[in-house]
Amino acid sequence: MNIAVFASGTGSTLQTLIEQQEVQGYHIQLMVANRDCPAIARAKGKHIPTLLSTDWDVIDTALHTHNVNLIVLAGFLAIIPSWICEKWDKRIINIHPSLLPKYGGKGMYGIHVQEAVLQANETEAGCTVHYVSADVDGGEIIAQSRIEILPEDTPHTLSQRVQVQEKKLLPRILGELSKQHSK
Numbered sequence: 001m002n003i004a005v006f007a008s009g010t011g012s013t014l015q016t017l018i019e020q021q022e023v024q025g026y027h028i029q030l031m032v033a034n035r036d037c038p039a040i041a042r043a044k045g046k047h048i049p050t051l052l053s054t055d056w057d058v059i060d061t062a063l064h065t066h067n068v069n070l071i072v073l074a075g076f077l078a079i080i081p082s083w084i085c086e087k088w089d090k091r092i093i094n095i096h097p098s099l100l101p102k103y104g105g106k107g108m109y110g111i112h113v114q115e116a117v118l119q120a121n122e123t124e125a126g127c128t129v130h131y132v133s134a135d136v137d138g139g140e141i142i143a144q145s146r147i148e149i150l151p152e153d154t155p156h157t158l159s160q161r162v163q164v165q166e167k168k169l170l171p172r173i174l175g176e177l178s179k180q181h182s183k
Ligand code: GAR
Pocket: 007, 008, 009, 010, 011, 012, 013, 014, 074, 075, 076, 095, 096, 097, 108, 109, 110, 163, 166
C-alpha cells in the first residue's frame, strides 16, 4: 500500500511512520506540507519526495503521479476541501488527539485539545484514527486508544502520554489497512 503523509509541524508522527513502514507493510511515496515545517526535513533526510503546496489541484496531481493509495494526515493543520474528501472518499485517514466525537472540530488541535479535556474534568483521554470527510473530525471512526487521566496531569504531560498512544495506534491501523489492500 502506497501512502502520502501530510504534516504541518514537527513531524514526530511522520518519523514513527517512517520507522514502521517495513514492518507494517506500507510505503511512504510522498510527504505533503502546507507550510514550511520541520517535518519536511525529516522526509528529505529519508529521501522521501516532498511537496510544499496549498494548491489542491497540484497536490491531487502529485498524489496520482506517486501512485498513492491512501492519504494519512499526521498533524496536518489545514482543512481538506470537500472535493478532495469526495474524490478520496475512504482513502484519507487522520489521527486526532481526543476520543472523538468529543474535542474535535475547529480550534481543536495539539495542546488545545488536552487543555479542553482537563478543563472539563474528564477522567479519560485518548486518540482516534478516523476516515476524513467534509465534516471536520466527523468522519467514520476506525479505532481509538484510551488512557486514564492522572491527578498530576498538565496539558503538556497529557499531550505527551496521548502521543505515545497515537504512535502505537496509527502504524497498527496502517498495517491492518495495508493487509486489506493487498487482499
Ligand atoms: C499529533 O499529536 C496529532 O494528533 C495532532 O498534531 C500532532 C502532530 O505532531 N493532530 C491534530 O491535532 C489534528 N487535529 P507531530 O507534528 O509531532 O507529528
